[in-house]
Amino acid sequence: MVREGMLLVLSAPSGCGKTTILKRVMAGLPGLVFSVSHTTRPPRPGEQDGRDYHFVDRAAFVAIRDRQPSGFLEWAEVHGNLYGTSREEVSRLRAQGLDVVLDIDVQGAARVRRDWDPVTVFIAPPSLAELERRLRGRGTEAEETIALRLANARREMAAADDYQYLVVNDDLDVAVDALRAIIVAERCRRRRMPSGETVELRL
Amino acid sequence: MVREGMLLVLSAPSGCGKTTILKRVMAGLPGLVFSVSHTTRPPRPGEQDGRDYHFVDRAAFVAIRDRQPSGFLEWAEVHGNLYGTSREEVSRLRAQGLDVVLDIDVQGAARVRRDWDPVTVFIAPPSLAELERRLRGRGTEAEETIALRLANARREMAAADDYQYLVVNDDLDVAVDALRAIIVAERCRRRRMPSGETVELRL
Numbered sequence: 001m002v003r004e005g006m007l008l009v010l011s012a013p014s015g016c017g018k019t020t021i022l023k024r025v026m027a028g029l030p031g032l033v034f035s036v037s038h039t040t041r042p043p044r045p046g047e048q049d050g051r052d053y054h055f056v057d058r059a060a061f062v063a064i065r066d067r068q069p070s071g072f073l074e075w076a077e078v079h080g081n082l083y084g085t086s087r088e089e090v091s092r093l094r095a096q097g098l099d100v101v102l103d104i105d106v107q108g109a110a111r112v113r114r115d116w117d118p119v120t121v122f123i124a125p126p127s128l129a130e131l132e133r134r135l136r137g138r139g140t141e142a143e144e145t146i147a148l149r150l151a152n153a154r155r156e157m158a159a160a161d162d163y164q165y166l167v168v169n170d171d172l173d174v175a176v177d178a179l180r181a182i183i184v185a186e187r188c189r190r191r192r193m194p195s196g197e198t199v200e201l202r203l
Numbered sequence: 204m205v206r207e208g209m210l211l212v213l214s215a216p217s218g219c220g221k222t223t224i225l226k227r228v229m230a231g232l233p234g235l236v237f238s239v240s241h242t243t244r245p246p247r248p249g250e251q252d253g254r255d256y257h258f259v260d261r262a263a264f265v266a267i268r269d270r271q272p273s274g275f276l277e278w279a280e281v282h283g284n285l286y287g288t289s290r291e292e293v294s295r296l297r298a299q300g301l302d303v304v305l306d307i308d309v310q311g312a313a314r315v316r317r318d319w320d321p322v323t324v325f326i327a328p329p330s331l332a333e334l335e336r337r338l339r340g341r342g343t344e345a346e347e348t349i350a351l352r353l354a355n356a357r358r359e360m361a362a363a364d365d366y367q368y369l370v371v372n373d374d375l376d377v378a379v380d381a382l383r384a385i386i387v388a389e390r391c392r393r394r395r396m397p398s399g400e401t402v403e404l405r406l
Contacts, residue, residue: 121391178390180384185368185385188385
């Protein structure tokens with residue numbers, strides 16, 4: 001009997017190193033996957049339908065979204081494009097015993113938390129001053145982009161209290177180890193194990 | 204401000220490798236300590252008062268035990284000797300930010316769970332058949348000792364459902380990694396962090 005995979009919600013302000021941390025954790029830990037999101041934005045060069053995104057038009061997206069219950073675990077509109085996480089795809093992956101990562105913002109996380117039982121992790125910078133230093137250090141961002149990102153970070157970090165785990169990315173190796181540990185530990189949660197396993201252990 | 208350390212309750216039937224796992228985890232993870240227990244049993248050669256145990260006579264033990272509230276987090280009588288975990292010592296260590304390991308049986312764990320908020324981990328063998336094979340493999344135990352240990356294991360494993368985490372010691376490296384991960388993950392728990400840290404993060 002395959003144990004159902006967990007749903008892992010990961011949020012972080014821009015510039016906290018979430019993508020780097022996640023890439024390294026996923027490379028070292030089998031059984032952890034992204035679900036492929038649906039989007040109405042057009043594919044960029046090199047992007048492949050079904051691998052990077054499920055590219056759909058607005059009517060198709062809305063039809064999935066407005067099913068009862070909604071075909072999306074969560075969805076959002078960003079710069080006029082719709083993005084959504086398919087309920088069906090997440091369920092299919094979890095039924096195979098895979099742990100599914102949702103890389104979503106604090107609003108999306110709030111929606112998933114309401115209806116599901118996800119493991120929620122917030123990745124934070126050591127401080128906003130350090131985040132500002134990192135964003136400026138890239139040397140590629142316009143001043144107003146930096147100001148916008150810092151304002152967003154301040155708003156998002158106010159929601160960190162609603163997450164079960166907080167990983168402060170001060171040292172990258174430590175942060176990678178912490179996120180990996182959270183997933184390994186959650187796999188050992190007694191309540192995740194089907195009762196069949198207890199019976200087997202008792203005999 | 205020092206963050207208060209956690210209380211980690213660890214139980215396992217005899218022969219599950221608990222001591223080996225714990226030794227390896229503690230060697231690799233700073234900030235994790237045992238509290239030194241009180242006991243009425245006489246010191247064995249090489250044992251040192253205050254390091255291996257606090258050796259006390261029965262009257263002293265009972266006086267500590269019967270304070271209101273009790274001076275012991277939990278206590279037990281084994282083969283006519285009393286053993287107890289000092290509430291004062293555990294509190295002192297936790298106030299220093301150290302995570303305190305209590306290596307206790309399922310009854311002791313039930314008592315600690317009632318009054319405290321410990322992290323609880325049960326270490327189990329892959330199966331009772333495998334445990335029996337391991338106990339026999341030692342080649343040092345009398346047949347009736349093995350039978351007694353198996354009966355105890357069966358009884359203790361029925362209590363595994365009451366623990367938050369279950370680590371199955373099938374492969375030693377995997378079990379060590381899992382216990383270590385549980386501790387690292389619990390250190391990232393949002394609810395363990397003083398609200399002062401959120402404020403710092405928000406500014």
